Amino acid sequence: xxxxxxxxxxxxxxxxxxxxxxxxxxxxxxxxxxxxxxxxxxxxxxxxxxxxxxxxxxxxxxxxxxxxxxxxxxxxxxxxxxxxxxxxxxxxxxxxxxxxxxxxxxxxxxxxxxxxxxxxxxxxxxxxxxxxxxxxxxxxxxxxxxxxxxxxxxxxxxxxxxxxxxxxxxxxxxxxxxxxxxxxxxxxxxxxxxxxxxxxxxxxxxxxxxxxxxxxxxxxxxxxxxxxxxxxxxxxxxxxxxxxxxxxxxxxxxxxxxxxxxxxxxxxxxxxxxxxxxxxxxxxxxxxxxxxxxxxxxxxxxxxxxxxxxxxxxxxxxxxxxxxxxxxxxxxxxxxxx
Numbered sequence: 001x002x003x004x005x006x007x008x009x010x011x012x013x014x015x016x017x018x019x020x021x022x023x024x025x026x027x028x029x030x031x032x033x034x035x036x037x038x039x040x041x042x043x044x045x046x047x048x049x050x051x052x053x054x055x056x057x058x059x060x061x062x063x064x065x066x067x068x069x070x071x072x073x074x075x076x077x078x079x080x081x082x083x084x085x086x087x088x089x090x091x092x093x094x095x096x097x098x099x100x101x102x103x104x105x106x107x108x109x110x111x112x113x114x115x116x117x118x119x120x121x122x123x124x125x126x127x128x129x130x131x132x133x134x135x136x137x138x139x140x141x142x143x144x145x146x147x148x149x150x151x152x153x154x155x156x157x158x159x160x161x162x163x164x165x166x167x168x169x170x171x172x173x174x175x176x177x178x179x180x181x182x183x184x185x186x187x188x189x190x191x192x193x194x195x196x197x198x199x200x201x202x203x204x205x206x207x208x209x210x211x212x213x214x215x216x217x218x219x220x221x222x223x224x225x226x227x228x229x230x231x232x233x234x235x236x237x238x239x240x241x242x243x244x245x246x247x248x249x250x251x252x253x254x255x256x257x258x259x260x261x262x263x264x265x266x267x268x269x270x271x272x273x274x275x276x277x278x279x280x281x282x283x284x285x286x287x288x289x290x291x292x293x294x295x296x297x298x299x300x301x302x303x304x305x306x307x308x309x310x311x312x313x314x315x316x317x318x319x320x321x322x323x324x325x326x327x328x329x330x331x332x333x334x335x336x337x338x
Contacts, residue, residue: 067102080104133204137295139210140212141169218288
């Protein structure tokens with residue numbers, strides 16, 4: 001039994017610094033406060049040291065502010081962590097993270113994959129059962145994690161994982177290399193995915209869950225296209241959490257967008273609230289969906305669910321389960337889920 005705990009999480013990602021304050025018990029995670037500050041850390045070239053130092057100073061300020069906000073809710077612990085963009089900075093010694101004045105837990109790739117797996121399972125637990133295998137695909141701004149796990153005797157075990165430096169920033173860069181020819185990009189990314197050392201191919205999932213902004217934003221766009229009552233509403237993560245989407249529907253959606261671009265038609269963009277200029281955020285969605293589709297073909301799945309909860313939610317669940325230190329990120333493989 002997990003006694004209800006107030007948990008504070010601050011995530012330093014490639015796109016933003018995010019705050020999550022939540023109350024966690026055995027079967028529920030109640031969000032108390034969230035916040036985010038856009039940083040676009042992953043878009044800064046390694047050679048631009050002055051820009052990087054300026055950005056890190058801004059991030060430090062945002063993290064400090066979010067930590068203080070979390071402390072105001074009497075959190076048992078405030079856990080600050082960084083993902084791929086911060087890993088890159090640490091591994092290449094581009095910035096001394098110790099100057100922050102507080103500990104940033106730089107997640108190993110294995111840990112990040114596991115926390116995403118936990119977030120997917122706990123967030124959608126009512127739709128899963130014992131002895132089920134779950135595959136998650138989390139496409140973020142700086143990397144793409146794929147992990148496979150199994151639930152048995154109330155314990156979630158990660159059986160396989162892989163992390164690729166193929167986030168949305170890299171995908172948009174690859175699109176620019178094709179002079180924004182989406183069809184050429186589609187062919188290029190399919191060949192690249194096929195060339196990767198794949199997650200162990202014997203893994204056959206009972207459930208497939210997508211996490212990350214590409215999956216959630218694309219699913220929300222689909223909802224806006226199909227459901228008139230939500231067409232002009234702001235993004236609602238509760239509405240897309242657990243949403244089941246067929247791979248055929250996703251491929252059809254992407255194909256219609258690619259056809260529109262190739263014919264220089266912008267009716268879909270106007271309908272979704274964009275002008276004639278295609279914003280980079282929309283390019284991230286389309287290139288991300290093309291990439292996700294290429295990966296899903298490896299597993300011959302017909303549909304997937306979308307999680308409205310990201311890696312930080314998995315950290316919150318594990319933090320509440322394991323105590324003040326979520327687990328040694330180098331050996332993290334299992335988590336009690338009930």
